[in-house]
Amino acid sequence: MTTRAVLILGARSDMALAIAHRFGKAGHPIQLAARDAQSLAAERDDIALRYNVEVTLHEFDALDTARFAGFVDGLPVLPHIAVCAVGYMGAQAENQTDPDAATRVLRSNFEGPALILAELANRFEARGSGTLVGISSVAGDRGRATNYVYGSAKAGFTAFLSGLRNRLAKEGVHVITVLPGFVATKMTEDMDLPEKLTAQPEEVAEAIQRAVTSGRNVIYVRRIWWLIMLIIRNIPEAVFKKMKI
């Protein structure tokens, strides 16, 4: 049993809930933050009952950046571990023609996640401890025609996490970048994903918990993705631009 609270931002997603279960099972109090937080009451009760831990719900809108400071002030305690699972893919076809749609994707995957972690980072730094976990994406490793709006926002987020880690390394605050690869969730349920490359949400959660315990910096959930992205990043641009991947 531990009293170190874990905050989960964007708690409604399958991945976020799997993470909440994982840390709840390890005995951590859980803070679930999402829009319309009360609608997560059944999830709250489930996690609290299963693991005999305290679970609280907190209203949080990743696009409402002006309220971030107030949101953190409103938490029962400043968490020791904060996981940002906020993300929104949108549809690339719409994102490349409709600036409002693109803005929403860019803000949901970069601006919101970066700024809330920045807010938490400053407080963790003042305290001198804590772990920040940002769930970014392999889509941010190289822009591709099929989802570069989402991918570029994730690239920004990955870079932000890298900088944050560099800044806080000496301050006792650890930053983890998670690159899940394909994950079988509601967001991807209509896609035809290759089984060997697709992780279950529980696998992501397990990988994150291990990374927190062992102090890893950047993790690919399934190792194969490290190799795949190494290859993709190293394809010469002259070739890459003509490829369909």
Add this chain to the structure above:
Amino acid sequence: VSETNTVHMRHFNRMISFNDSTGVLVAETGVLAADIIDSFLPRGWFLPVTPGTKFVTLGGMIAADVHGKNHHVDGSFGNFVDWIEVMEPDGSVTRCSARKNAALFDWTVGGMGLTGVILRAALRLRPVDTAWIRQNLQPTADLEETIDAFEAAQEATYSVAWIDCLSRGAQQGRSLVMLGEHATLEDLPKPRRRRPYETRRKRKLSVPLTPPAVLMNGLTVRTFNSLYYWNGTRNAGTGLVDWDSYFYPLDAILNWNRIYGRRGFAQFQCVLPLDASRAGLQALLGAISQAGAGSFLAVLKRMGPQQRRFSFPMEGYTLALDFPVSPRTLRLMERLDDITLAHGGRFYLAKDSRMSADTLRRSDPRTEDFLKMRQSKARQTAFASAQSERLAL
């Protein structure tokens, strides 16, 4: 739903509430038995009735109205279900219990999922002082002695026997009868008393590959059974066993089903009425050892009296066996069907994968009423399974 789709309930698995004083857990039915144990054993509660694996859902345990080693004293799973919520074909959800909407409750508990979708349930857990079972192991020399041991152990909370189904002649029906009680704090050695709900996590073994089916023959099974029985006679007496090893020995071996070879295995489980049990068991064991197609896992259990509209248990003896699938064992199982019918027994639908619709009707006069229930509210067209189609339910 259709020939290629089934209703998948595993993700419908949230726990809703738990009452610390009554032990009543309310949960969605995709919750696993293993989850319930993980969450509540550390707080002093255990499943009131459990099948031989913990990898089953709450809904599945209700639909099959499963029984455990305590059936002779506590009855089946349904006895501990305060209420269930059932979604019927029109999408309406009805809460039912032994008192309210009792007919729907009674048909659904043991109704193999064919009356509607069981969404939520309230289950009364059993308070326990420790996570340990005080086991008493009694080897018996033949069927007569085995049955006498069961009859003498009516007071025991748990009773079950591993039976050597290949032994013949004077040794026919020799068994290892295992009685069990939930251990109290005083039963534990002193160092364990401070953490009575903690047991060592067992290493998981796994069957890494599928051996050729010929490895499972009369000779290997006979040899295994003799060794297993001999080992049991050496370990006779009382000892402490952790809950996982006692209730779920096979769960510790991943992919254990592989030992039956590529074609897999079929299960057979029947129950015989008390007065026909001795003769019936003798005939069943005779047919099995004659065919030489035994299995490692043959389990005999005394059942208590029970009345529910379509549940399996009845007062008497139940015999459960696994056979590797082959034309020969399928023929043997048909022979076992006939012996069961001749002795007024019936069959456990949760284990069945090969019985004929005709056998079911001949074994169980309740089938006609169950069919009428199925025909009401168009259940028959809304909910079907491969089994319901084979058995024309």
